[in-house]
Each structure stands twice: as C-alpha cells, then as structure tokens.
Amino acid sequence: MAVPNSHLISEWLGSFLDHLTHERRLSPRTRESYARDLQAAASWLEQQQIVNWGHFTQQQVRHYIASRHRQGYSPKSLHRELSSLRSLYNYLLRENLVQANPALGVRAPKVRRKLPTTLDADQLNQLLNIDDNSPIGLRDRAIMELFYSSGMRLAELIALDINHLDLNEQIVEVTGKGAKTRLLPVGRKAVEAIREWLQVRGEMASDEETALFVGVRGRRISRSTIQKQLHEWSVRQGAPRNIHPHLLRHSFASHLLESSGDLRAVQELLGHANISTTQIYTHLDFQHLSEVYDKAHPRAKKKSSE
Known part of the structure; x- marks a missing residue:
C-alpha cells in the first residue's frame, strides 16, 4: 500500500x-x-x-x-x-526542507584500502613499443602515451577535442570532475605519438568531428573501445597484467612522485580535490624506498652464503 x-x-x-x-x-x-x-x-x-x-x-x-x-x-x-x-x-x-543531516556521524564498516597496482618503467616501455603504423595502431599508441604522460582520467581523454591541445607548447587542457579545467604538460614521446596520429586521423574521422580520438565509425571514441583496445595491446605486447586506463594513471602518479617527491604537484596534475586521495601514492613510494634500503644499506643487506 x-x-x-x-x-x-x-x-x-x-x-x-x-x-x-x-x-x-x-x-x-x-x-x-x-x-x-x-x-x-x-x-x-x-x-x-x-x-x-x-x-x-x-x-x-x-x-x-x-x-x-x-x-x-x-x-x-x-x-x-x-x-x-x-x-x-x-x-x-x-532549501529549508529538513532540520538536520541524519547521515552525519554515521560510519560505514572500515574499508581496507588497497594500494594501486602500477607498471615499472621497463614494463611500460615494452607496452608502448608498438610496431603498427596502421591508423588504429597509431591512434592506440597515442592514447596510451597520453594516458601515461599526463595521468588524465578515461573520461577526460575521451572528451578531448583537437583544439584542447597545443603541441608546440606541449600542454593539453582537460575538463575533470565538477567541470573543473586544468592544464597538463604532455611529454615528448606523447607529443610525437599524437603528431603521428593526427597525420592519419583524417582517414578515420568523419567530417567536422572535433574529437581528438575517434572510433572506426568516425565519431568520438567510446569508453568500451579504449578499454577493449588496451586489453588487446596488453596481450599482444606481452604485458605482465591486463592494461586499463587507471593502471596507466596510477603508474604516472607513482613514477612522478618517486622522482620528484612533490605530493602537491602530483595532486594538481591528477585533479584531486583532496590531497588525502593523492597520499595513497606515498605508500607505493615508501614500498620502493624500503626495497632500495634493504638492498643498499650496510646494516640491512642479507648475509651472502659463504
């Protein structure tokens, strides 16, 4: 009733x-x-x-x-x-429709936070060393290079138009969560890959399509197409695990933090509103530091068998 x-x-x-x-x-x-x-x-x-x-x-x-x-x-x-x-x-x-927020102070069961999975530099080089000069091969290499170079989200990459890029200045403008825009640097390898893709993009893109990346029907590429193509490339290139957009984003963040130590800069590049979201990558970095310590510190090295 x-x-x-x-x-x-x-x-x-x-x-x-x-x-x-x-x-x-x-x-x-x-x-x-x-x-x-x-x-x-x-x-x-x-x-x-x-x-x-x-x-x-x-x-x-x-x-x-x-x-x-x-x-x-x-x-x-x-x-x-x-x-x-x-x-x-x-x-x-x-809107003055209620007197209080009853959800405040209510806690959900504790989440066990998993560390993001990442690829190391050698694994990424293996993945990105694509020997396929077809339009689709050039497109997919540009997509993967841009993911790893910029750390952008899947939705942000899909939404890119050609005019969002300035390849001479090596920057790209993306629109993130909450319709917030930010400028991201684009590395040399990604710029080269995008230039190669743009030379053949006209063979795939329909007339007046503004999207940077398009599918076989000439329209803006879809989430499912990118996810499917990344999976296929992970198999073809012998990657150690299935490749997905967030894995490339995690790898970007981890490698940048490891090299720079600048958590605030990584937060800005990832488009995180709260730095606590970015701090998960400090745990990855500490794992790496622990491994270096165990191998290098005189008091941490394991005794070699005599």
Whole structure:
C-alpha cells in the first residue's frame, strides 16, 4: 500500500538530482551514481513507512546501512552511499526542507584500502613499443602515451577535442570532475605519438568531428573501445597484467612522485580535490624506498652464503 505523502521522497530526490546536473554540473555518470544510491535509500524509506526524507533519523540511517551490509554490499559501496546521503541532506538543509543531516556521524564498516597496482618503467616501455603504423595502431599508441604522460582520467581523454591541445607548447587542457579545467604538460614521446596520429586521423574521422580520438565509425571514441583496445595491446605486447586506463594513471602518479617527491604537484596534475586521495601514492613510494634500503644499506643487506 502506498504511503501517504511518500511523493515527497521522489520529489525532493528529483530536485536534488536536477541541482547536481544544472548547478553543480556533474557528469551524467556521476549523477547516475547518486541516483542509484539514493533511490535504494528511498525504497527502504517507503518499506519502513517513512513518508519523507525529513523523518529519516540518525538511528534509522544506521539501521539502513546495517541492512545494506547484511545484503552483501562492500564497505566501499556503503561509504559512497553515506556520502550521497550527506550530500542530499546538505542540499535539503539549504532549501529549508529538513532540520538536520541524519547521515552525519554515521560510519560505514572500515574499508581496507588497497594500494594501486602500477607498471615499472621497463614494463611500460615494452607496452608502448608498438610496431603498427596502421591508423588504429597509431591512434592506440597515442592514447596510451597520453594516458601515461599526463595521468588524465578515461573520461577526460575521451572528451578531448583537437583544439584542447597545443603541441608546440606541449600542454593539453582537460575538463575533470565538477567541470573543473586544468592544464597538463604532455611529454615528448606523447607529443610525437599524437603528431603521428593526427597525420592519419583524417582517414578515420568523419567530417567536422572535433574529437581528438575517434572510433572506426568516425565519431568520438567510446569508453568500451579504449578499454577493449588496451586489453588487446596488453596481450599482444606481452604485458605482465591486463592494461586499463587507471593502471596507466596510477603508474604516472607513482613514477612522478618517486622522482620528484612533490605530493602537491602530483595532486594538481591528477585533479584531486583532496590531497588525502593523492597520499595513497606515498605508500607505493615508501614500498620502493624500503626495497632500495634493504638492498643498499650496510646494516640491512642479507648475509651472502659463504
């Protein structure tokens, strides 16, 4: 049986999602993630005969998160769902629709943070040493070189237009999360690969297509095409593991931090809003330092067998 006034649940949720699209200018993908999380909470509210978001108490939020945990949702997913709830209630508070944010102070189960996987320099050279001068081969090499050279996200690379690049200055303008733009340097190898791709791009691109990278139909390349091509190249080049865009981004960040030690610079290049997100790479760097120490320090070396 329908709950009286339960339309307020969907109405307020719809207003918040419109706010994400038109005011915060979040990407459709991010908006859908919020919608998924909050629709699950809305369904639970209606099952509990709770008529609107203003009646959701902190204790009930705890019960909701516990029920999701029992259903098998991971701590990482529950952290994201709580974050979505907090964002919703911050919006409802600003609109004077609720009196408090019940998601504040509620904790999800602790997430065991995994260190990102990276490739070393030799493995990357093996991957990028592509001997294929077909338009697709040149395109894919340019994509991989640009990923590793700049550390940009998959969505950022897909959104690139030709006019976002200045190859003479070796910079590219990308639009990241929250529609924030930033300038990234592009390394010499990536510039060379992009120049080679641009020489044959006209053989694939449809008329008036502005995208830097295009698929076989001449339109802007898709996420699935890039992911599929990277997987195929990882097999063809004998890479030690499956290659995906975020692996190249992780490798960029780890290698840059290892060489420079400048965490703030890496944060800016990656487009992280919070430096705590970037600090995961300091653990990778410490792993490397530990290995160097074990091999080099006189008091750490293992005794050789006599």
